[in-house]
Amino acid sequence: MHCCHFDLDSTLVPTKTTLSRCPACAHELVLLEAGAPSWCPACQWNLDVYDPALAPWRGTRMIGRWGFRRGLEIDRATYEQVLAAPEARPDGTSSGEVWLSVVSVLLALLGVAAVGYLAWLVVASDLPQGVRLALAIPAVLVLLLVKPSFGRVPRYGVITEREAPQLHRLVREVADAAGTPVPDVICADLSLNAGVARLGWRQRSVLVIGIPLWVMLPRPARVSLLAHELGHLANGDPLRVRRTLLARTFGARAVVATGGRNPWRRAVHAADSLAEQGSGPVVLLGMIVHGIVALANVAGATAQLLVDSVAMPDSRRAEYRADLVARRVAGSAAFLRSSETVLLAGRIWQDLWHLAPRIDGEQLEAAAAEARESLAARLPLARQLSRRTTDLWSSHPGEDQRMRLIEALPAVDGALCVDTRRWADIDTELAPRRRAAHNILLGTRDRF
Ligand SMILES: [Zn+2]
Ligand SMILES: [Zn+2]
Known part of the structure; x- marks a missing residue:
């Protein structure tokens, strides 16, 4: 259960096609593809509109459009709120959280009841074996x-203090500055991401650093990335997620358990193949079963959407x-650099993929920096586009919205300074991880 912190779809880098002029400021409009709503890159006229090609797909356009608008409203309100009191401690329990906690408790009680019922079936009831088995099925489904x-x-990827003392020291300093306990475990993985979570029976706090993203980030921006993740620990977010986890996941679990996306297509398909083989009653029974599964799937998806609309604003x-x-720990500029890198991360990764056979792991960082620079011209449009990629049910605000908040606040220097020598030491410690990232690049290339 890993809380990921960037919605990464930065392959979305637009090509500019001149269509016509902005009705508000007469600047040239940007059009991504024929039929998509164009917008003005200068005054952002028509930028905040629902674009089904960019917004997350939510089953129908009507729901998608509604969710997109609600998402904008929530982001605007949150922005105002945070801007009005940036130093305020996170408020206590929100009403959404109370709801989710109540639902979680009810679901847990349902689970306990199912266990009790199963125990009764096995021990106390004197029904015939077959009947007991049939009666057990619903309870087992509930338990699932x-x-x-x-x-x-994670068993692999743990970065021990012995292996990387300077990295551990940096994380300790960031934790100090962020006002949070030091995470119990630091882990590396090969994603374009980073995250914190509480994991395992002992609920240890785990910081996961995606090495590909780490390699791409300018050094001060790495402090910003660490501070953002540890900021979640300081604000108690992983615990909050943990408390409401049952409510947050049961809908998605139901969808997975009933076969995932497109339930009706699957039901029709199954009915078709049944009709080819079987005879009357069997086909009918099969169709009914598949219909029930599809209904359960839709119910699960709907439940998840409802839960998410309660959970996502928080x-x-x-x-x-x-x-x-x-911002406080790393400084405004470092935060903005890290956001920019995230916006381009997908493209930088593509460039590295092309370069991979000609460089080794040690050159990865320099190559990433070069790619970042050469893509910088695409930043303004990529940033604007990120506004069209989030809706009510997204766990993260769009990158542009996050950057705007920091830009609206006075620019500050970070509380933490790391000199070049220490960065070089950290780089040395992480050399094997960079090699692994380089191998991944080579590996994906071989597979194509
Ligand atoms: Zn985050
Ligand atoms: Zn304009």
């Missing part, structure tokens, strides 16, 4: 939906709060 999961501390607020910690 509500069984607790604690996550697991989740977005938590991101803004963690960004404020990053």
